[in-house]
Amino acid sequence: MTNYQLVATVASGIEAVTGNELKEMGYQVEVENGKVFFQGSTADIIKTNLWLRTGDRIKIVYGSFPAKTFDDLYEKTKALPWEDLLPMDAAFPVSGKSHKSTLYSVPDCQSIVKKAIVDRLSSFYHRRARLPETGATYPIEVAILKDQVSITVDTSGYSLFKRGYRTEKGGAPIKENMAAAMVLLTNWSPDKPFYDPTCGSGTIPIEAALIGLNIAPGLERDFAAEDWSIFEADEWDKHRNEAKLAADFSVELDIMGSDIDTRMIEIAKRNAAKAGVEDFISFKQLQLSDFQTDKEYGVIVSNPPYGERLENEEYVENLYRQMGDTYRSLDTWSKYILTSDLDFENFYGQKATKKRKLYNGRLRTDYFQFWGKRPPRKPREE
Known part of the structure:
Protein backbone atom coordinates (compact mmCIF):
# COMPACT_ATOMS: atom_id res chain seq x y z
CA MET A 1 0.00 0.00 0.00
CA THR A 2 1.45 3.37 -1.05
CA ASN A 3 1.59 6.03 1.63
CA TYR A 4 1.45 9.65 0.48
CA GLN A 5 2.50 12.89 2.10
CA LEU A 6 -0.79 14.76 2.24
CA VAL A 7 -1.73 18.31 3.12
CA ALA A 8 -5.07 19.85 4.00
CA THR A 9 -5.11 23.50 2.96
CA VAL A 10 -7.13 25.67 5.31
CA ALA A 11 -8.17 29.29 5.95
CA SER A 12 -5.96 31.34 8.25
CA GLY A 13 -7.01 31.12 11.87
CA ILE A 14 -8.65 27.69 11.83
CA GLU A 15 -5.56 25.52 11.25
CA ALA A 16 -5.80 24.13 14.80
CA VAL A 17 -9.47 23.21 14.25
CA THR A 18 -8.59 21.27 11.09
CA GLY A 19 -5.63 19.70 12.90
CA ASN A 20 -7.95 18.51 15.69
CA GLU A 21 -10.39 17.08 13.15
CA LEU A 22 -7.60 15.06 11.55
CA LYS A 23 -6.28 13.94 14.95
CA GLU A 24 -9.75 12.68 15.86
CA MET A 25 -9.71 10.70 12.60
CA GLY A 26 -6.51 9.04 13.82
CA TYR A 27 -3.79 10.97 11.96
CA GLN A 28 -0.56 12.46 13.26
CA VAL A 29 -0.44 16.04 12.06
CA GLU A 30 1.95 18.93 11.55
CA VAL A 31 0.29 22.34 11.56
CA GLU A 32 1.65 25.33 9.64
CA ASN A 33 0.12 28.60 8.46
CA GLY A 34 -2.73 27.67 6.15
CA LYS A 35 -1.73 23.99 6.04
CA VAL A 36 -2.04 20.76 8.02
CA PHE A 37 0.28 17.93 6.93
CA PHE A 38 -0.40 14.22 7.48
CA GLN A 39 0.39 10.83 5.92
CA GLY A 40 -2.13 8.57 4.26
CA SER A 41 -3.06 5.95 1.69
CA THR A 42 -5.63 6.17 -1.11
CA ALA A 43 -8.28 5.21 1.47
CA ASP A 44 -7.21 8.19 3.60
CA ILE A 45 -7.46 10.54 0.61
CA ILE A 46 -11.08 9.45 0.18
CA LYS A 47 -11.87 9.50 3.90
CA THR A 48 -10.53 13.03 4.47
CA ASN A 49 -12.23 14.42 1.36
CA LEU A 50 -15.55 13.00 2.52
CA TRP A 51 -15.28 13.87 6.22
CA LEU A 52 -13.13 16.98 6.70
CA ARG A 53 -15.47 19.81 7.68
CA THR A 54 -13.11 22.78 7.98
CA GLY A 55 -10.45 22.15 5.32
CA ASP A 56 -10.32 23.66 1.85
CA ARG A 57 -8.59 20.95 -0.23
CA ILE A 58 -6.70 17.68 0.21
CA LYS A 59 -3.49 17.61 -1.83
CA ILE A 60 -0.69 15.13 -2.39
CA VAL A 61 2.71 16.71 -1.75
CA TYR A 62 4.50 15.04 -4.64
CA GLY A 63 7.82 16.84 -4.41
CA SER A 64 9.63 19.32 -2.17
CA PHE A 65 13.10 20.65 -2.90
CA PRO A 66 15.20 23.84 -3.08
CA ALA A 67 15.68 25.49 -6.49
CA LYS A 68 17.23 28.81 -7.51
CA THR A 69 17.63 28.12 -11.24
CA PHE A 70 15.30 26.91 -13.96
CA ASP A 71 17.66 23.98 -14.59
CA ASP A 72 17.28 22.92 -10.94
CA LEU A 73 13.51 23.22 -11.18
CA TYR A 74 13.41 21.16 -14.38
CA GLU A 75 15.77 18.39 -13.29
CA LYS A 76 14.32 17.96 -9.80
CA THR A 77 10.76 17.92 -11.13
CA LYS A 78 11.70 15.41 -13.83
CA ALA A 79 13.35 13.17 -11.22
CA LEU A 80 10.03 12.61 -9.46
CA PRO A 81 8.25 9.29 -10.26
CA TRP A 82 5.35 10.84 -12.17
CA GLU A 83 4.51 7.53 -13.88
CA ASP A 84 3.45 6.16 -10.47
CA LEU A 85 0.63 8.69 -10.37
CA LEU A 86 -0.13 9.82 -13.94
CA PRO A 87 -1.28 7.40 -16.64
CA MET A 88 -0.28 8.08 -20.23
CA ASP A 89 -3.54 9.91 -21.06
CA ALA A 90 -3.62 12.02 -17.87
CA ALA A 91 -4.57 15.68 -18.22
CA PHE A 92 -2.35 17.69 -15.88
CA PRO A 93 -2.82 21.47 -15.92
CA VAL A 94 -0.11 23.26 -13.93
CA SER A 95 -0.87 26.35 -11.84
CA GLY A 96 1.73 28.24 -9.83
CA LYS A 97 2.73 30.90 -7.34
CA SER A 98 6.03 32.31 -6.13
CA HIS A 99 6.88 34.48 -3.13
CA LYS A 100 10.24 35.87 -2.02
CA SER A 101 12.09 33.55 -4.41
CA THR A 102 14.79 33.80 -7.08
CA LEU A 103 12.43 32.11 -9.55
CA TYR A 104 9.78 34.79 -9.48
CA SER A 105 8.23 34.40 -12.95
CA VAL A 106 5.21 32.18 -12.31
CA PRO A 107 4.38 31.49 -16.02
CA ASP A 108 7.99 30.36 -16.64
CA CYS A 109 7.93 28.09 -13.58
CA GLN A 110 4.64 26.56 -14.72
CA SER A 111 6.02 25.92 -18.21
CA ILE A 112 9.20 24.30 -16.91
CA VAL A 113 7.33 22.02 -14.50
CA LYS A 114 4.95 21.03 -17.30
CA LYS A 115 7.86 20.29 -19.66
CA ALA A 116 9.69 18.23 -17.04
CA ILE A 117 6.63 16.05 -16.41
CA VAL A 118 5.93 15.67 -20.15
CA ASP A 119 9.52 14.62 -20.79
CA ARG A 120 9.46 12.11 -17.92
CA LEU A 121 6.16 10.55 -19.02
CA SER A 122 7.07 10.55 -22.73
CA SER A 123 10.23 8.62 -21.92
CA PHE A 124 8.44 6.17 -19.63
CA TYR A 125 5.53 5.51 -21.99
CA HIS A 126 7.77 5.54 -25.10
CA ARG A 127 5.84 8.38 -26.71
CA ARG A 128 7.39 10.49 -29.45
CA ALA A 129 4.16 12.29 -30.25
CA ARG A 130 2.54 14.73 -27.85
CA LEU A 131 0.85 13.19 -24.81
CA PRO A 132 -2.93 13.01 -25.45
CA GLU A 133 -4.15 14.44 -22.10
CA THR A 134 -7.64 13.10 -22.81
CA GLY A 135 -8.07 11.17 -19.54
CA ALA A 136 -8.76 12.10 -15.91
CA THR A 137 -7.54 15.49 -14.69
CA TYR A 138 -4.70 15.75 -12.14
CA PRO A 139 -4.47 19.44 -11.12
CA ILE A 140 -0.80 20.23 -10.32
CA GLU A 141 0.52 23.30 -8.51
CA VAL A 142 4.10 24.52 -8.22
CA ALA A 143 4.48 26.83 -5.22
CA ILE A 144 7.83 28.47 -4.42
CA LEU A 145 8.48 30.19 -1.10
CA LYS A 146 11.97 31.50 -0.27
CA ASP A 147 13.47 29.25 -2.98
CA GLN A 148 11.83 26.12 -1.57
CA VAL A 149 9.66 24.39 -4.18
CA SER A 150 6.55 22.40 -3.30
CA ILE A 151 4.77 20.48 -6.05
CA THR A 152 1.31 19.29 -5.10
CA VAL A 153 -1.52 17.43 -6.83
CA ASP A 154 -5.06 18.43 -5.86
CA THR A 155 -7.33 15.46 -5.06
CA SER A 156 -10.40 17.56 -4.20
CA GLY A 157 -10.99 19.66 -7.30
CA TYR A 158 -13.29 22.50 -6.33
CA SER A 159 -13.05 23.56 -2.69
CA LEU A 160 -14.37 21.32 0.07
CA PHE A 161 -16.59 24.15 1.32
CA LYS A 162 -18.84 23.48 -1.68
CA ARG A 163 -20.95 20.76 -0.09
CA GLY A 164 -23.65 20.94 -2.75
CA TYR A 165 -26.61 21.84 -0.54
CA ARG A 166 -26.49 25.64 -0.83
CA THR A 167 -28.42 26.21 -4.04
CA GLU A 168 -29.40 29.74 -2.96
CA LYS A 169 -27.62 32.25 -0.75
CA GLY A 170 -27.87 35.76 0.62
CA GLY A 171 -25.84 38.85 -0.13
CA ALA A 172 -22.67 37.94 1.82
CA PRO A 173 -22.81 34.28 2.85
CA ILE A 174 -20.24 32.60 5.05
CA LYS A 175 -18.47 29.60 3.54
Whole structure:
Protein backbone atom coordinates (compact mmCIF):
# COMPACT_ATOMS: atom_id res chain seq x y z
CA MET A 1 0.00 0.00 0.00
CA THR A 2 1.45 3.37 -1.05
CA ASN A 3 1.59 6.03 1.63
CA TYR A 4 1.45 9.65 0.48
CA GLN A 5 2.50 12.89 2.10
CA LEU A 6 -0.79 14.76 2.24
CA VAL A 7 -1.73 18.31 3.12
CA ALA A 8 -5.07 19.85 4.00
CA THR A 9 -5.11 23.50 2.96
CA VAL A 10 -7.13 25.67 5.31
CA ALA A 11 -8.17 29.29 5.95
CA SER A 12 -5.96 31.34 8.25
CA GLY A 13 -7.01 31.12 11.87
CA ILE A 14 -8.65 27.69 11.83
CA GLU A 15 -5.56 25.52 11.25
CA ALA A 16 -5.80 24.13 14.80
CA VAL A 17 -9.47 23.21 14.25
CA THR A 18 -8.59 21.27 11.09
CA GLY A 19 -5.63 19.70 12.90
CA ASN A 20 -7.95 18.51 15.69
CA GLU A 21 -10.39 17.08 13.15
CA LEU A 22 -7.60 15.06 11.55
CA LYS A 23 -6.28 13.94 14.95
CA GLU A 24 -9.75 12.68 15.86
CA MET A 25 -9.71 10.70 12.60
CA GLY A 26 -6.51 9.04 13.82
CA TYR A 27 -3.79 10.97 11.96
CA GLN A 28 -0.56 12.46 13.26
CA VAL A 29 -0.44 16.04 12.06
CA GLU A 30 1.95 18.93 11.55
CA VAL A 31 0.29 22.34 11.56
CA GLU A 32 1.65 25.33 9.64
CA ASN A 33 0.12 28.60 8.46
CA GLY A 34 -2.73 27.67 6.15
CA LYS A 35 -1.73 23.99 6.04
CA VAL A 36 -2.04 20.76 8.02
CA PHE A 37 0.28 17.93 6.93
CA PHE A 38 -0.40 14.22 7.48
CA GLN A 39 0.39 10.83 5.92
CA GLY A 40 -2.13 8.57 4.26
CA SER A 41 -3.06 5.95 1.69
CA THR A 42 -5.63 6.17 -1.11
CA ALA A 43 -8.28 5.21 1.47
CA ASP A 44 -7.21 8.19 3.60
CA ILE A 45 -7.46 10.54 0.61
CA ILE A 46 -11.08 9.45 0.18
CA LYS A 47 -11.87 9.50 3.90
CA THR A 48 -10.53 13.03 4.47
CA ASN A 49 -12.23 14.42 1.36
CA LEU A 50 -15.55 13.00 2.52
CA TRP A 51 -15.28 13.87 6.22
CA LEU A 52 -13.13 16.98 6.70
CA ARG A 53 -15.47 19.81 7.68
CA THR A 54 -13.11 22.78 7.98
CA GLY A 55 -10.45 22.15 5.32
CA ASP A 56 -10.32 23.66 1.85
CA ARG A 57 -8.59 20.95 -0.23
CA ILE A 58 -6.70 17.68 0.21
CA LYS A 59 -3.49 17.61 -1.83
CA ILE A 60 -0.69 15.13 -2.39
CA VAL A 61 2.71 16.71 -1.75
CA TYR A 62 4.50 15.04 -4.64
CA GLY A 63 7.82 16.84 -4.41
CA SER A 64 9.63 19.32 -2.17
CA PHE A 65 13.10 20.65 -2.90
CA PRO A 66 15.20 23.84 -3.08
CA ALA A 67 15.68 25.49 -6.49
CA LYS A 68 17.23 28.81 -7.51
CA THR A 69 17.63 28.12 -11.24
CA PHE A 70 15.30 26.91 -13.96
CA ASP A 71 17.66 23.98 -14.59
CA ASP A 72 17.28 22.92 -10.94
CA LEU A 73 13.51 23.22 -11.18
CA TYR A 74 13.41 21.16 -14.38
CA GLU A 75 15.77 18.39 -13.29
CA LYS A 76 14.32 17.96 -9.80
CA THR A 77 10.76 17.92 -11.13
CA LYS A 78 11.70 15.41 -13.83
CA ALA A 79 13.35 13.17 -11.22
CA LEU A 80 10.03 12.61 -9.46
CA PRO A 81 8.25 9.29 -10.26
CA TRP A 82 5.35 10.84 -12.17
CA GLU A 83 4.51 7.53 -13.88
CA ASP A 84 3.45 6.16 -10.47
CA LEU A 85 0.63 8.69 -10.37
CA LEU A 86 -0.13 9.82 -13.94
CA PRO A 87 -1.28 7.40 -16.64
CA MET A 88 -0.28 8.08 -20.23
CA ASP A 89 -3.54 9.91 -21.06
CA ALA A 90 -3.62 12.02 -17.87
CA ALA A 91 -4.57 15.68 -18.22
CA PHE A 92 -2.35 17.69 -15.88
CA PRO A 93 -2.82 21.47 -15.92
CA VAL A 94 -0.11 23.26 -13.93
CA SER A 95 -0.87 26.35 -11.84
CA GLY A 96 1.73 28.24 -9.83
CA LYS A 97 2.73 30.90 -7.34
CA SER A 98 6.03 32.31 -6.13
CA HIS A 99 6.88 34.48 -3.13
CA LYS A 100 10.24 35.87 -2.02
CA SER A 101 12.09 33.55 -4.41
CA THR A 102 14.79 33.80 -7.08
CA LEU A 103 12.43 32.11 -9.55
CA TYR A 104 9.78 34.79 -9.48
CA SER A 105 8.23 34.40 -12.95
CA VAL A 106 5.21 32.18 -12.31
CA PRO A 107 4.38 31.49 -16.02
CA ASP A 108 7.99 30.36 -16.64
CA CYS A 109 7.93 28.09 -13.58
CA GLN A 110 4.64 26.56 -14.72
CA SER A 111 6.02 25.92 -18.21
CA ILE A 112 9.20 24.30 -16.91
CA VAL A 113 7.33 22.02 -14.50
CA LYS A 114 4.95 21.03 -17.30
CA LYS A 115 7.86 20.29 -19.66
CA ALA A 116 9.69 18.23 -17.04
CA ILE A 117 6.63 16.05 -16.41
CA VAL A 118 5.93 15.67 -20.15
CA ASP A 119 9.52 14.62 -20.79
CA ARG A 120 9.46 12.11 -17.92
CA LEU A 121 6.16 10.55 -19.02
CA SER A 122 7.07 10.55 -22.73
CA SER A 123 10.23 8.62 -21.92
CA PHE A 124 8.44 6.17 -19.63
CA TYR A 125 5.53 5.51 -21.99
CA HIS A 126 7.77 5.54 -25.10
CA ARG A 127 5.84 8.38 -26.71
CA ARG A 128 7.39 10.49 -29.45
CA ALA A 129 4.16 12.29 -30.25
CA ARG A 130 2.54 14.73 -27.85
CA LEU A 131 0.85 13.19 -24.81
CA PRO A 132 -2.93 13.01 -25.45
CA GLU A 133 -4.15 14.44 -22.10
CA THR A 134 -7.64 13.10 -22.81
CA GLY A 135 -8.07 11.17 -19.54
CA ALA A 136 -8.76 12.10 -15.91
CA THR A 137 -7.54 15.49 -14.69
CA TYR A 138 -4.70 15.75 -12.14
CA PRO A 139 -4.47 19.44 -11.12
CA ILE A 140 -0.80 20.23 -10.32
CA GLU A 141 0.52 23.30 -8.51
CA VAL A 142 4.10 24.52 -8.22
CA ALA A 143 4.48 26.83 -5.22
CA ILE A 144 7.83 28.47 -4.42
CA LEU A 145 8.48 30.19 -1.10
CA LYS A 146 11.97 31.50 -0.27
CA ASP A 147 13.47 29.25 -2.98
CA GLN A 148 11.83 26.12 -1.57
CA VAL A 149 9.66 24.39 -4.18
CA SER A 150 6.55 22.40 -3.30
CA ILE A 151 4.77 20.48 -6.05
CA THR A 152 1.31 19.29 -5.10
CA VAL A 153 -1.52 17.43 -6.83
CA ASP A 154 -5.06 18.43 -5.86
CA THR A 155 -7.33 15.46 -5.06
CA SER A 156 -10.40 17.56 -4.20
CA GLY A 157 -10.99 19.66 -7.30
CA TYR A 158 -13.29 22.50 -6.33
CA SER A 159 -13.05 23.56 -2.69
CA LEU A 160 -14.37 21.32 0.07
CA PHE A 161 -16.59 24.15 1.32
CA LYS A 162 -18.84 23.48 -1.68
CA ARG A 163 -20.95 20.76 -0.09
CA GLY A 164 -23.65 20.94 -2.75
CA TYR A 165 -26.61 21.84 -0.54
CA ARG A 166 -26.49 25.64 -0.83
CA THR A 167 -28.42 26.21 -4.04
CA GLU A 168 -29.40 29.74 -2.96
CA LYS A 169 -27.62 32.25 -0.75
CA GLY A 170 -27.87 35.76 0.62
CA GLY A 171 -25.84 38.85 -0.13
CA ALA A 172 -22.67 37.94 1.82
CA PRO A 173 -22.81 34.28 2.85
CA ILE A 174 -20.24 32.60 5.05
CA LYS A 175 -18.47 29.60 3.54
CA GLU A 176 -19.60 26.20 4.77
CA ASN A 177 -16.18 25.20 6.14
CA MET A 178 -15.91 28.47 8.10
CA ALA A 179 -19.42 27.92 9.46
CA ALA A 180 -18.41 24.42 10.56
CA ALA A 181 -15.31 25.84 12.25
CA MET A 182 -17.47 28.38 14.10
CA VAL A 183 -19.60 25.53 15.46
CA LEU A 184 -16.60 23.36 16.37
CA LEU A 185 -15.00 26.28 18.25
CA THR A 186 -17.97 26.43 20.63
CA ASN A 187 -18.85 24.27 23.64
CA TRP A 188 -21.94 22.95 21.82
CA SER A 189 -22.81 19.27 21.85
CA PRO A 190 -25.86 17.68 20.21
CA ASP A 191 -27.72 17.46 23.54
CA LYS A 192 -27.73 21.29 23.92
CA PRO A 193 -30.01 23.89 22.31
CA PHE A 194 -28.38 25.74 19.39
CA TYR A 195 -29.54 29.07 17.99
CA ASP A 196 -28.41 31.34 15.14
CA PRO A 197 -30.30 34.66 15.31
CA THR A 198 -28.93 35.99 11.98
CA CYS A 199 -29.07 32.76 10.01
CA GLY A 200 -29.37 34.18 6.47
CA SER A 201 -29.41 31.22 4.08
CA GLY A 202 -29.03 28.79 6.99
CA THR A 203 -25.39 27.73 6.65
CA ILE A 204 -24.45 27.74 10.35
CA PRO A 205 -27.51 25.78 11.60
CA ILE A 206 -27.16 23.34 8.69
CA GLU A 207 -23.48 22.71 9.53
CA ALA A 208 -24.45 22.19 13.19
CA ALA A 209 -27.05 19.62 12.12
CA LEU A 210 -24.54 17.80 9.89
CA ILE A 211 -22.17 17.61 12.88
CA GLY A 212 -24.91 16.54 15.29
CA LEU A 213 -26.14 13.77 12.97
CA ASN A 214 -22.61 12.66 12.01
CA ILE A 215 -23.26 13.26 8.32
CA ALA A 216 -20.11 13.42 6.17
CA PRO A 217 -20.04 16.92 4.61
CA GLY A 218 -18.66 15.67 1.27
CA LEU A 219 -21.22 12.92 0.81
CA GLU A 220 -23.22 14.57 -1.99
CA ARG A 221 -20.40 16.02 -4.15
CA ASP A 222 -17.70 14.71 -6.45
CA PHE A 223 -13.92 15.03 -6.32
CA ALA A 224 -11.09 15.46 -8.83
CA ALA A 225 -9.45 12.18 -7.81
CA GLU A 226 -12.48 9.91 -8.33
CA ASP A 227 -11.31 8.85 -11.80
CA TRP A 228 -7.61 8.48 -10.94
CA SER A 229 -5.95 5.19 -11.72
CA ILE A 230 -4.34 4.87 -8.24
CA PHE A 231 -7.77 3.99 -6.79
CA GLU A 232 -9.47 0.62 -7.07
CA ALA A 233 -12.62 0.60 -9.20
CA ASP A 234 -15.11 0.55 -6.31
CA GLU A 235 -12.98 2.28 -3.67
CA TRP A 236 -14.86 5.59 -3.65
CA ASP A 237 -18.27 3.86 -3.64
CA LYS A 238 -17.21 1.67 -0.71
CA HIS A 239 -16.22 4.65 1.44
CA ARG A 240 -19.31 6.64 0.45
CA ASN A 241 -21.54 3.75 1.51
CA GLU A 242 -19.69 3.48 4.84
CA ALA A 243 -20.16 7.22 5.37
CA LYS A 244 -23.89 6.94 4.65
CA LEU A 245 -24.21 4.18 7.25
CA ALA A 246 -22.34 6.30 9.83
CA ALA A 247 -25.07 8.96 9.88
CA ASP A 248 -27.30 8.74 12.96
CA PHE A 249 -30.79 10.11 12.35
CA SER A 250 -32.04 8.90 15.74
CA VAL A 251 -30.32 11.85 17.47
CA GLU A 252 -32.72 14.46 18.83
CA LEU A 253 -31.46 17.95 17.97
CA ASP A 254 -32.75 21.31 19.16
CA ILE A 255 -31.46 23.69 16.46
CA MET A 256 -33.11 26.95 15.51
CA GLY A 257 -32.26 29.63 12.97
CA SER A 258 -34.00 32.97 12.62
CA ASP A 259 -33.70 36.04 10.43
CA ILE A 260 -35.61 39.28 10.04
CA ASP A 261 -35.95 38.60 6.29
CA THR A 262 -38.77 36.18 5.39
CA ARG A 263 -37.19 35.53 1.98
CA MET A 264 -33.97 34.32 3.62
CA ILE A 265 -35.91 31.96 5.88
CA GLU A 266 -37.48 30.34 2.82
CA ILE A 267 -34.04 29.97 1.22
CA ALA A 268 -32.64 28.48 4.47
CA LYS A 269 -35.46 25.91 4.53
CA ARG A 270 -34.75 24.89 0.93
CA ASN A 271 -31.01 24.58 1.64
CA ALA A 272 -31.69 22.46 4.74
CA ALA A 273 -33.93 20.20 2.66
CA LYS A 274 -31.18 19.84 0.06
CA ALA A 275 -28.76 18.90 2.87
CA GLY A 276 -31.23 16.33 4.21
CA VAL A 277 -31.55 18.00 7.64
CA GLU A 278 -34.81 19.98 7.28
CA ASP A 279 -36.52 17.86 9.98
CA PHE A 280 -33.84 18.74 12.52
CA ILE A 281 -33.83 22.56 12.27
CA SER A 282 -36.57 25.04 13.07
CA PHE A 283 -36.33 28.20 10.92
CA LYS A 284 -38.42 31.24 11.90
CA GLN A 285 -38.79 34.83 10.73
CA LEU A 286 -38.01 36.73 13.92
CA GLN A 287 -36.68 40.06 15.10
CA LEU A 288 -33.48 39.48 17.06
CA SER A 289 -34.87 41.31 20.11
CA ASP A 290 -38.01 39.12 20.16
CA PHE A 291 -36.10 35.95 21.05
CA GLN A 292 -37.23 34.42 24.34
CA THR A 293 -36.53 31.02 25.86
CA ASP A 294 -36.87 29.06 29.10
CA LYS A 295 -34.20 26.62 27.94
CA GLU A 296 -30.82 26.55 29.65
CA TYR A 297 -27.18 25.85 28.76
CA GLY A 298 -27.68 26.52 25.08
CA VAL A 299 -25.30 27.98 22.50
CA ILE A 300 -25.84 31.04 20.30
CA VAL A 301 -23.68 31.38 17.17
CA SER A 302 -24.04 34.46 14.98
CA ASN A 303 -22.45 35.93 11.87
CA PRO A 304 -24.11 39.38 11.80
CA PRO A 305 -23.44 42.10 9.20
CA TYR A 306 -19.99 43.72 9.42
CA GLY A 307 -17.10 45.09 7.37
CA GLU A 308 -17.78 44.66 3.67
CA ARG A 309 -21.24 43.42 4.64
CA LEU A 310 -21.98 46.68 6.50
CA GLU A 311 -25.08 48.04 4.83
CA ASN A 312 -25.91 50.70 7.41
CA GLU A 313 -23.56 51.56 10.27
CA GLU A 314 -26.26 52.82 12.60
CA TYR A 315 -28.43 49.75 11.93
CA VAL A 316 -25.57 47.38 12.74
CA GLU A 317 -24.60 49.23 15.93
CA ASN A 318 -28.21 48.99 17.09
CA LEU A 319 -28.19 45.28 16.20
CA TYR A 320 -25.14 44.74 18.43
CA ARG A 321 -26.85 46.62 21.28
CA GLN A 322 -29.95 44.46 20.83
CA MET A 323 -27.78 41.36 21.07
CA GLY A 324 -26.35 42.52 24.39
CA ASP A 325 -29.74 43.51 25.79
CA THR A 326 -31.46 40.32 24.60
CA TYR A 327 -28.80 37.78 25.56
CA ARG A 328 -27.39 39.24 28.78
CA SER A 329 -30.06 37.60 30.92
CA LEU A 330 -29.34 34.20 29.35
CA ASP A 331 -26.52 33.59 31.81
CA THR A 332 -26.38 29.82 31.28
CA TRP A 333 -26.08 30.24 27.51
CA SER A 334 -22.75 30.68 25.71
CA LYS A 335 -22.67 33.20 22.87
CA TYR A 336 -20.24 33.25 19.94
CA ILE A 337 -20.35 36.21 17.55
CA LEU A 338 -18.14 36.80 14.49
CA THR A 339 -17.45 40.39 13.41
CA SER A 340 -14.68 42.62 12.09
CA ASP A 341 -15.99 45.54 14.17
CA LEU A 342 -13.37 46.21 16.86
CA ASP A 343 -15.93 48.26 18.83
CA PHE A 344 -18.34 45.34 19.04
CA GLU A 345 -17.90 44.82 22.81
CA ASN A 346 -18.73 48.49 23.47
CA PHE A 347 -22.04 48.23 21.63
CA TYR A 348 -22.79 44.75 23.05
CA GLY A 349 -22.15 46.11 26.55
CA GLN A 350 -19.92 43.32 27.84
CA LYS A 351 -16.31 42.21 27.53
CA ALA A 352 -15.85 38.87 25.81
CA THR A 353 -14.53 35.92 27.81
CA LYS A 354 -12.21 35.23 24.89
CA LYS A 355 -11.52 36.49 21.37
CA ARG A 356 -10.11 34.47 18.50
CA LYS A 357 -8.74 35.93 15.27
CA LEU A 358 -10.26 34.36 12.15
CA TYR A 359 -10.26 35.28 8.47
CA ASN A 360 -13.60 35.31 6.67
CA GLY A 361 -12.18 35.25 3.15
CA ARG A 362 -9.53 37.97 3.20
CA LEU A 363 -11.30 39.97 5.90
CA ARG A 364 -9.76 39.88 9.38
CA THR A 365 -12.46 39.20 11.98
CA ASP A 366 -12.69 38.38 15.68
CA TYR A 367 -14.77 35.57 17.12
CA PHE A 368 -16.13 37.06 20.35
CA GLN A 369 -16.91 34.36 22.93
CA PHE A 370 -19.11 34.91 25.98
CA TRP A 371 -19.14 31.74 28.07
CA GLY A 372 -22.23 30.84 30.08
CA LYS A 373 -22.41 29.19 33.48
CA ARG A 374 -21.57 25.51 33.58
CA PRO A 375 -24.37 23.09 34.43
CA PRO A 376 -24.18 21.69 37.98
CA ARG A 377 -22.33 18.44 38.34
CA LYS A 378 -24.47 15.39 38.69
CA PRO A 379 -24.06 13.69 42.08
CA ARG A 380 -22.06 10.50 42.01
CA GLU A 381 -24.00 7.31 42.34
CA GLU A 382 -23.09 5.33 45.43
